[in-house]
Amino acid sequence: MSDIDDAGIARRVVSREAWLAARQAHLRNEKALTRLRDLVAAERRELPWVRLDKSYVFDTREGPRTLAELFAGNRQLIVHHFMFGPDWEAGCPSCSLEADHAEGAIVHLEHHDVSYVRVSRAPLDRIEAYRRRMGWRARWVSSHGSDFNYDFHVSFTPAQLAEGRVRYNYAWTEGYEELPGLSVFYRDDHGDVYHTYSSYARGNEEVIGAFIYLDITPKGRNETRIMDWVRRHDEYPEGPVTGAP
Structure with missing residues (x-):
């Protein structure tokens, strides 16, 4: 079943068994990305100086x-x-x-x-x-x-x-x-x-961990332009902002 929640996020609600099957399929790509990251890191270390x-x-x-x-x-x-x-x-x-x-x-x-x-x-x-x-x-x-x-x-x-x-x-x-x-x-x-x-x-x-955290959430980075949501850490409004940005 698919619908749009109040925040405008498309969601597909399934049984736990269906979710597990989808998650295991996605895990294959995550593992492939990890292996590729290791390969790129090794290649980077071999670059000339x-x-x-x-x-x-x-x-x-x-x-x-x-x-x-x-x-x-x-x-x-x-x-x-x-x-x-x-x-x-x-x-x-x-x-x-x-x-x-x-x-x-x-x-x-x-x-x-x-x-x-x-x-x-x-x-x-x-x-x-x-x-x-x-x-x-x-x-x-x-x-x-x-x-x-x-x-x-x-x-x-x-x-x-x-x-x-x-x-x-x-x-x-x-x-x-x-x-x-x-x-x-x-x-x-x-x-x-x-x-x-x-x-x-x-x-x-x-090297920016906030991106990685946001990338695992349903709304992701939720930006119109790259990093348009970022503020200096002392410039955010006090307390959480529901629905931000």
Whole structure:
């Protein structure tokens, strides 16, 4: 039996036996996705590396630091390219959602030879004010005055934007001043730093657990545009919102 509930969700109500049969059929696809994810992860680890010949210096709470110094004793470094332009009053809400999720993972990453840092072009004082507002502890540095964001295709110059398209996510696309990404680096015993991986746009979704939770619910992400429901965690109305968004 199929009908539409008060929230506009189509539902098909069946017996427990029929539900179990449908669930077991769906499990085959879930297992196939898990195997494919393992395959993609293994393939990602086999990607070639690029040694960085260019020096990048960041503004940090401890003073100027190079990219190599951001590894903080670990061999691997994950950089969250956090959208926060030099003249912005606050960080991007969508990047903030991702940052919320990273906070709980940091202690585990740090004990598994991985350091994590956020990088934005905003001046350090604005970054620090926003970090305190959000209650985050992750290291966050400013690349203001550096080519880092431009070289990793997450920030774009006025001249690039004037052309009407930019190189982002390994293709030509509509340009914006700032766009999101994740990059991974490795530092060897000689201190050389290698770029091993970058993902952009929806390629970052797997680190955002809220998406995974929503994807297992009947209403799913329930969005008109990608992430149009996301707010900074201190900007949601108090208490649950029935029927949101």
